[in-house]
Amino acid sequence: MTEVPSNQRKPDPCSFVIFGVTGDLTHRLVIPALYNLAATGLLPGKFCVVGVARKGTSNDDLRDSLMKGLREFATRPVDDAIAKRLLECVTSIAADPREPSSFDEMREQLEKLEAARATGGSRLFYLATPPGAFAPISRELGRTGMLQQKNDAWRRLVIEKPFGTDLASAKALNDELLKIVDEHQIYRIDHYLGKETVQNILVLRFANGMFEPIWNRNHIDHVQITVDEKLGVGHRGSFYDSTGALRDMVPNHLFQLLSLVAMEPPARFDAHTVRSEKAEVLAAIQPQRESDALVNSVRGQYQGGKIGDTVIEDYCKTGDVKPGSTTETYVALKLAIDNWRWAGVPFYLRTGKALGIKRTEVAIKFKQAPFTMFSCTPVEALAENYLVIGVEPTEGIALQFNTKVPGPSIRIDGVEMKFRYKDYFKAEPSTGYETLIYDCMIGDNILFQRADSVEAGWQAVQPFLDAWKKAGGKGLERYKAGSEGPAGAEELLKRDGRSWRKLG
Known part of the structure; x- marks a missing residue:
């Protein structure tokens, strides 16, 4: 495991609770992102992952499934030692909001696990579920007190898009969530x-x-x-x-x-x-x-x-x-x-x-520059001036402008200057979730x-x-x-x- 970058701090000890742990999002993005954070030393020293699914599965079966997904979707070569340390802290818990008693049992299991892992009681609940499950799961977490912050232990709720399907449903979802937690505890995640x-x-x-x-x-x-x-x-x-x-x-x-x-x-x-x-x-x-x-x-x-x-x-x-x-x-x-x-x-x-x-x-x-001074030259039109910010597949910035073509006469052509991240910075490939998950754990919601x-x-x-x-x-x-x-x-x-x- 590499050293923590000098300008970044390690998050506080915490439990990372994933609802929908058996789903595609967890396997493709969340676990590979956690692995990348572990590989760069940006996971807490005392940390556990709790995988929640409606139908229970054994710890070993869940770990095997997550390892298979990690090998398939990892953005960098998988170091077996780092992957093993990460997945050894994975525990499987069954909970279904249609069966409220399962959340009471989950609370007891989570408290025992936190005591054993010495995570201090801080919790990040990640809802990698279909949108219809956001409110029911949040209600049960609220009812059982699992989202209640106390002493120095924080509780945060991460919700994937879509945040509603229209204005009315978005307002209804926000109203529902804000009855359970404060705004600063909610992290509406957008991987872009x-x-x-x-x-x-x-x-x-x-x-x-x-x-x-x-x-x-x-x-x-x-x-x-x-x-x-x-x-x-x-x-x-x-x-x-x-x-x-x-x-x-x-x-x-x-x-x-x-x-x-x-x-x-x-x-x-x-x-x-x-x-x-x-x-x-x-x-x-x-x-x-x-x-x-x-x-x-x-x-x-x-x-x-x-x-x-x-x-x-x-x-x-x-x-x-x-x-x-x-x-x-x-x-x-x-x-x-x-x-x-x-x-x-x-x-x-x-x-x-x-x-x-x-x-x-x-x-x-x-806006176009005035063409008047070039009206007596062979130039028929000026190239358009664009500043282009490329997000994917090529990350970079390009500037399009006009310049004189070499030669004795005035001829103008459009050219482009390009800056590409990969040419200037040696950044490891990522899922796009690393920064967001890290920010959730340190409590910085500027990107949410x-x-x-x-x-x-x-x-x-x-x-x-x-x-x-x-x-x-x-x-x-x-x-x-x-x-x-x-x-x-x-x-x-x-x-x-x-x-x-x-x-x-």
């Missing part, structure tokens, strides 16, 4: 915020004097936020058909990117101040009437096609998808922010499944959504949900798998005299 480039947006903006002075309506023409995926729905047909691209991606992933790009400079770099600025800019997204929501949105559904060597079947032929489904697998939105900084600057958001390339990026398009931020996000997308529901299948476009999406998405920008950055 664990990505280095996403966190770097704050540093890029506020630690460089060259950017913040021009980060406003006087210099920026528009902003594009893109989250494209090559994969189809796969085996998630039942979940996806009841959710769709808008609910699945926009109020969380895309709005997290938007809030970091558009927020005002925080007075201090602390959780309360940063989260307040993020919530405020989401609340400033201009409300849309349902008629405007139809004009300012495009929704599509993929048809069969080929991406590389992979054949993608029609969405409606996917297992567990209803025949004739009108669920969107692609969405593009035009939004406006009602504040001084962004008045008149459109924000274009798009995300979809089964597209030609996997890409997540934020593109800041700057607050209730008001969640509700502001749903407030902004609710008009689109309502308008689409009334429209039914009308307006749902089809696009071929492996393409750039529906034609209407291009038209959304074309009518404003703009265009999307091309794939690739």
Whole structure:
């Protein structure tokens, strides 16, 4: 095990309690992230993992299953000694919120385990479960006192997305949770915020004097936020058909990117101040009437096609998808922010499944320079000026600008300067969850959504949900798998005299 980095402290001793321990999320992301933290010396010295499932399993069977998952999904070579130390502290407990007595038994088992492991009573409850289980599990944890903080022992609740399915359900979930725990104990986790480039947006903006002075309506023409995926729905047909691209991606992933790009400079770099600025800019997204929501949105559904060597079947032929489904697998939105900084600057958001390339990026398009002084030269048009923040698959920042082509005459061409993380920093591959889990354990919730931020996000997308529901299948476009999406998405920008950055 390596030494703890000098600028990071080890978390307090604690119990890491995972509900849904037998599920895909735990095996693919949570345990590999804990392993990476262990490998870098960032787990507590006194630590235990408690795996909770509705149907009990033996400690050995659970450990074997988690080890198998770790070997399959680890982001770096697995050191057997580190993996063994991590998994030796795993204990299996059975609990089902439909059987309240099982939570009373769980409390007793957890207290005995904490005493044996000398973890001090601090607990992190990680709900890696379907959303429908969030409230029932939290209620039982509250009823049995397992979430009650006492003495120096903290109790924290980690909840995966989605945080509701619309504005009403998000408010109901927040109200339910806040009856059980205080806001500062809730960690609404979004794995996008664990990505280095996403966190770097704050540093890029506020630690460089060259950017913040021009980060406003006087210099920026528009902003594009893109989250494209090559994969189809796969085996998630039942979940996806009841959710769709808008609910699945926009109020969380895309709005997290938007809030970091558009927020005002925080007075201090602390959780309360940063989260307040993020919530405020989401609340400033201009409300849309349902008629405007139809004009300012495009929704599509993929048809069969080929991406590389992979054949993608029609969405409606996917297992567990209803025949004739009108669920969107692609969405593009035009939004406006009602504040001084962004008045008149459109924000274009798009995300979809089964597209030609996997890409997540934020593109800041700057206003064109006057062309007058070049009117007597062979130059017909100036290249567009973009600052592009790449999140995946390539993490980095690119700046596009114009320069003179070498030679005796004035010829201008667009060029690009690129910064890539892998070229400058030797960072180990990660799941994206390491930073988030570590922050949960040290009590830093700067990267986690607050209730008001969640509700502001749903407030902004609710008009689109309502308008689409009334429209039914009308307006749902089809696009071929492996393409750039529906034609209407291009038209959304074309009518404003703009265009999307091309794939690739």
